[in-house]
Amino acid sequence: TTFKIGYVAPQTGPLSVFAEPDPFTLAEMKKLLASGIKTGGKTYAVEVIYKDSQSSSSRAAEVTNELILKNKVDMVISGCTPETTNPVADACELNGMPCVTNDTPWQPHFFGRNGDPKKGFEWTNHFFWGLEDIIAVFAGIWDKTPTNRIAGALWPNDPDGNAWGDPKIGFPSVAAARKLQFVDKGRYQSPSDNFTAYITEFKKAGCDIVTGVMPPPDFGNFWAQCAQQGYKPKIVTVGKATEFPAAIAAYGPRSEGLSVEVWWSPSHPFKSSLTGQSSAELAAAYTKASGKPWSMPVGFKHSLFEVAIAALKASEGKGAKAIRDALRATNLATIVGPVNFRTGPVPSVSKTPLVGGQWQKRGN
Numbered sequence: 001t002t003f004k005i006g007y008v009a010p011q012t013g014p015l016s017v018f019a020e021p022d023p024f025t026l027a028e029m030k031k032l033l034a035s036g037i038k039t040g041g042k043t044y045a046v047e048v049i050y051k052d053s054q055s056s057s058s059r060a061a062e063v064t065n066e067l068i069l070k071n072k073v074d075m076v077i078s079g080c081t082p083e084t085t086n087p088v089a090d091a092c093e094l095n096g097m098p099c100v101t102n103d104t105p106w107q108p109h110f111f112g113r114n115g116d117p118k119k120g121f122e123w124t125n126h127f128f129w130g131l132e133d134i135i136a137v138f139a140g141i142w143d144k145t146p147t148n149r150i151a152g153a154l155w156p157n158d159p160d161g162n163a164w165g166d167p168k169i170g171f172p173s174v175a176a177a178r179k180l181q182f183v184d185k186g187r188y189q190s191p192s193d194n195f196t197a198y199i200t201e202f203k204k205a206g207c208d209i210v211t212g213v214m215p216p217p218d219f220g221n222f223w224a225q226c227a228q229q230g231y232k233p234k235i236v237t238v239g240k241a242t243e244f245p246a247a248i249a250a251y252g253p254r255s256e257g258l259s260v261e262v263w264w265s266p267s268h269p270f271k272s273s274l275t276g277q278s279s280a281e282l283a284a285a286y287t288k289a290s291g292k293p294w295s296m297p298v299g300f301k302h303s304l305f306e307v308a309i310a311a312l313k314a315s316e317g318k319g320a321k322a323i324r325d326a327l328r329a330t331n332l333a334t335i336v337g338p339v340n341f342r343t344g345p346v347p348s349v350s351k352t353p354l355v356g357g358q359w360q361k362r363g364n
Contacts, residue, residue, distance in 0.1 A: 149181060328348070
């Protein structure tokens with residue numbers, strides 16, 4: 001009589017900014033699902049069991065196994081970078097547990113889990129944009145300002161950093177075509193509080209551009225040390241670190257002009273399949289409830305539940321394989337755009353749109 005959804009996210013640790021909208025999303029879903037859902041001639045209550053990954057891959061795997069083996073959930077959902085989604089999805093695939101994830105570029109998620117492009121995965125599904133999209137967005141941003149096309153790269157030794165810096169699928173693969181030169185000292189170990197060697201190298205090479213994919217605390221250290229050492233690149237476009245109002249506020253006045261990819265915003269032309277809310281309406285509801293400005297994960301948290309609940313309804317309460325098959329067959333218009341796991345670019349993956357943006361000061 002109850003559908004149980006396990007939800008894994010980094011409530012604490014350096015990735016916790018990705019989970020900031022979770023209390024709002026969980027409260028909204030509790031209200032929305034208070035009367036349960038009807039399927040297969042029955043009404044099912046819906047229970048969400050929320051687990052903290054503590055921003056640790058090993059902890060993410062551990063709590064996912066708890067959800068599957070101890071809490072006996074019917075489905076697991078997750079997001080918040082490969083450090084979370086990859087171990088969660090791996091545990092679900094191993095245990096025959098239906099799973100849907102987002103908020104990780106599809107290549108670090110799919111190939112980081114040794115996915116086969118001919119087969120995909122049986123139990124796990126993922127929707128987000130890919131490295132080809134963010135490369136196009138970042139390069140488009142850099143084309144807007146005259147520079148020497150030399151970019152200092154800050155790629156950590158983690159699934160994201162290794163994928164973004166990969167010579168075959170990452171940014172270096174388009175260097176020649178885009179007339180870019182990347183200055184890459186190699187992967188740094190995160191967390192890090194000393195970027196002097198990188199700053200020295202970037203200054204020596206005359207890097208007009210700085211790019212990378214960094215947890216907010218790492219970028220905060222790097223950006224403060226740039227000021228201390230007199231390094232002023234013309235363009236700074238860094239994923240992860242500059243995606244959130246909370247992180248940007250911590251960087252102070254030097255946040256102005258930083259550029260970043262934008263996965264979702266109030267201006268996106270999509271509506272929720274659950275509530276009918278537009279992107280603007282969902283963002284406004286979040287700000288009213290939390291007192292905080294909207295952030296990109298707000299839409300993606302909501303969309304996880306859109307896909308999960310649609311699959312549970314389609315399963316008609318017939319068990320794990322029916323939920324798995326319903327997820328595979330997903331073709332849903334969500335708050336972040338269409339989600340269809342049959343369209344690729346590889347099996348069990350669906351792509352969502354991506355644009356670019358820049359932080360600018362408003363008011364005094």
